[in-house]
Amino acid sequence: MCIEYAHAQQKSVFDPQESFKQVNFPAGNLVRTASGKPGVQYWQNRADYKISARFDTLSRQLRATEELIYFNGSPDVLPEVWLLLGQNRFRKDSRSTATTPLEDSRFGIKEFTDGFVLEKVMVKNKKTGVWNKIDAKVMNDQLKIMLPEALQTKEKITLRIDYHFTLPKNGSDFMGVLPTTNGTIYQFSAWFPRVAVYDDIEGWNTANSGYYIEPGKLDYKITVPAECIVQGSGQLLNPEQVLTKLQQVRLREAERSNQTVQIRTAKEVTMASSRPGPGLLTWHFSTDHSGDGLFAVSRSFIWDAVKVDLPDKETALAMSLYPVESNYLAWQKSAQTMKQVLESYSRLWCPYPYKTAVNIAGSVTGIGGPGTSFIQYQSNGMANGVWSKLNHELGHNWFNMMIAGNGRQAWMVEGLNSFINHINGKVLQGETAFTLPDAINWLGKADPNQCAATPYELMLYKNFALLAYVKPAVALNLLRTEVLGARRFDAAFRTFVQAWKFKHPSPSDFFRCMEKESGENLSWFWQSWFLNDWTLDQSVESVQYVNGLPEQGVNIKLVNKGKMVMPAVVEIVESNGQVNRANLPAEIWQKGGDWTFHYPSTSAVISVRLDPDHNLPDRDLSNNTWHGTANTITQPTTK
Ligand SMILES: [Zn+2]
Structure with missing residues (x-):
């Protein structure tokens, strides 16, 4: 006998031809292989920066000289070099200003400056070493430098730019100025003209709507009044010139200590003896593999430091700087938190690549740079x-300083990062910005009408958190738990990270690497979660005993109604108390939208429930469960 129920008929939109359609990957070549790894002829260009700057705290003006050594690793001859002028977004006539909405927007322009004022742009003559003026055109926030002689493949050129700009007080949540009891905190980002990435996919990436960096060396000097402390990306090369004797001793102690060492205590902040002085001091920092940098300046900093243990007995130094306003437990523990977080990522994926990690409190909500981060000074011990x-x-530091993908695909930056954040949250029992159950509920209801692969500049404000962070993090988590299993997923993900360390992977490289390393065709997964705005609706359609006898087993028919495809987990509860699960792969949907499987029941079936742990963002939960007892016909629950 048949015990079938009819529920409110959701029209199925599922078509296996569409949902399992092969992703149209570019053909593999010697630069990027079909296995998603760099090929034998993989190339990239390189930019090494040497910058000398002086910051005047009264006028908030930074005056600098930048030397850029640019190496052409590409097979192409380059007649020009493009630089990105991050400060120009604050000009009144900038495109960022023109496209800032009236209502409050976190990254909109709220204050105008003159942007980068370029005093001189010069090129070094290779033979004579003489600096010659050069033709350079500013277009919005880009600078096009026409080279006197085209840059040949495997050759380098040295450019010099003298410039100044005023640090905006309200820098679109990327930089800014925060007054505190013991002095102002100045946070700098986008503070030097940075070369655009030239790659084999887009050529010059001048549309800088997504963060994309060319890893290289950054060596910089910042001159400030002696009472100020400077910290930022890179290793401090001259502690003996900028720190007191006692602070130098403490810093060396911190390099060997698992306990936090205070380089400058709260009490010392107001003591003149805690700074060498008077006059001006120049702080010198250097780091490799960066291509960008953040730094901050203030008289107000308390300074904590602790050693970070990395694989192969390597170590780094984690430092946290904050004003007395932040001198409470969450911040007092912050250097230890950094140590814990960095050690975990290093163990899980690949070792932290820098000698130092610096976190600085200030007005910026949260931003990460190579070896540096800024977070909001009132952040507490709660969620987020x-x-x-x-x-x-x-x-x-992993996504996307080290794995330097093009941030125009925001999921490659925020999504991959949010995913590893969740793994760390689980491993270290720490709270992440959103919980996975909340994310599943959100996704189950959301109608973004855009997909995770929508380019950054087109992604609607209302969709950004969902599509750049939440959806890709949930997707990868499900790929790990429901599709591949942790062991297979982690091995593939680690291979991707290691293969693309300090290189430029494309989205296809990621998709392919995960497929080849796991041995699966995952087109359906990428189509479902990244490349389309599809929704999931799995349902239990009918439950039928073989020959009408529970002891002969039961045939359960499932239907996939949405375009999104996922494996099916089905929990069967029997009247004899048995509870079992059937795990069916996504491939059951390859040949059609319904699937019947046999379950060897030995007594009457009480319930059949799809996705019993509610791991999936199913649209319509009302058709997920069948409730019944032998020989009765029951309507499904509607909750
Ligand atoms: Zn982020």
Whole structure:
């Protein structure tokens, strides 16, 4: 006998031809292989920066000289070099200003400056070493430098730019100025003209709507009044010139200590003896593999430091700087949090690549740069507090400082990072910015009408959190738990990270690497979660005993109604108390939208429930469960 129920008929939109359609990957070549790894002829260009700057705290003006050594690793001859002028977004006539909505927007322009004022742009004559003026055109926030002689493949050129700009007080949540009791905190980002990435996919990436960096060396000097402390990306090369004797001793102690060492205590902040002085001091920092940098300046900093243990007995130094306003437990623990977070990422994926990690409190909500982060000074110990923000911002050292993908695909930056944040949250029992159950509920109801692969500049404000962070993090988590299993997923993900360290992977490289390393065709997964705005609706359609006898087993018919495809987990409860699960792969949907499987029941079936742990963002939960007893016909639950 048949025990079938009819529920409110949701029209199925599922078509296996569409949902399992092969992703149209570019053909593999010697630069990027079909296995998603760099090929034998993989190339990239390189930019090494040497910058000398002086910051005047009264006028907020930074005056600098930048030397850029640009190496052409490409097979192409380059007649020009493009630089990105991050400060120009604050000009009144900038495109960022013109496209800032009236209502409050976190990254909109709220204050105008003159942007980068370029005093001189010069090129070094290779033979004579003489600096010659050069033709350079500013277009919006880009600078096009026409080279006197085209840059040949495998050759380098040295450019010099003298410039100044005023640090905006309200820098679109990327930079800014915060007054505190013991002095102002100045946070700098986008503070030097940075070369655009030239790659084999787009050529010059001048549309800088997504963060994309060319890893290289950054060596910089910042001159400020002696009472100020400077910290930022890179290793401090001249502690003996800028720190007191006692601070130098403490810093060396911190390099060997698992306990936090205070380089400058709260009490010392107001003591003149805690700074060498008077006059001006120049702080010198250097780091490799960066291509960008953040730094901050203030008289107000308390300074904590602790050793970070990395694989192969390597170590780094984690430092946290904050004003007395932040001198409470979450911040007092922040250097330890950094140590814990960095050690975990290093163990899980690949070792932290820098000698130092610096976190600085200030007005910026949260931003990550190479070896540096800024987080909001009032962040506390709650959800999305200091721990969660550090877990996220330090994760950016992996995605996308180290794995330097093009941020126009925001999921490659924020999504991959949010995913590793969740793994760290689980391993370290820390709270992340959003929980996975909340994310599943959100996704189950959301109608973004855009997909995770929508380019950054087209992604609607209302969709950004969902599509750049939440959806890709949930997707990868499900790929790990429901599709591949942790062991297979982690091995593939680690291979991707290691293969693309300090290189430029494309979305296809990621998709392919995960497929080839796991041995699966995952087109359906990428189509479902990244490339389309599809929704999931799995349902239990009918439950039928073989020959009408429970002891002969039961045939359960499932239907996939949405375009999204996922494996099916079905929990069967029997009247004899048996509870079992059937795990069916996504491939059951390959040949049609319904699937019947046999379950060897030995007594009457009480319930059949799809996705019993509610791991999937199913649209219509009302058709997920069948409730019944032998020989009765029951309507499904509607909750
Ligand atoms: Zn982020």
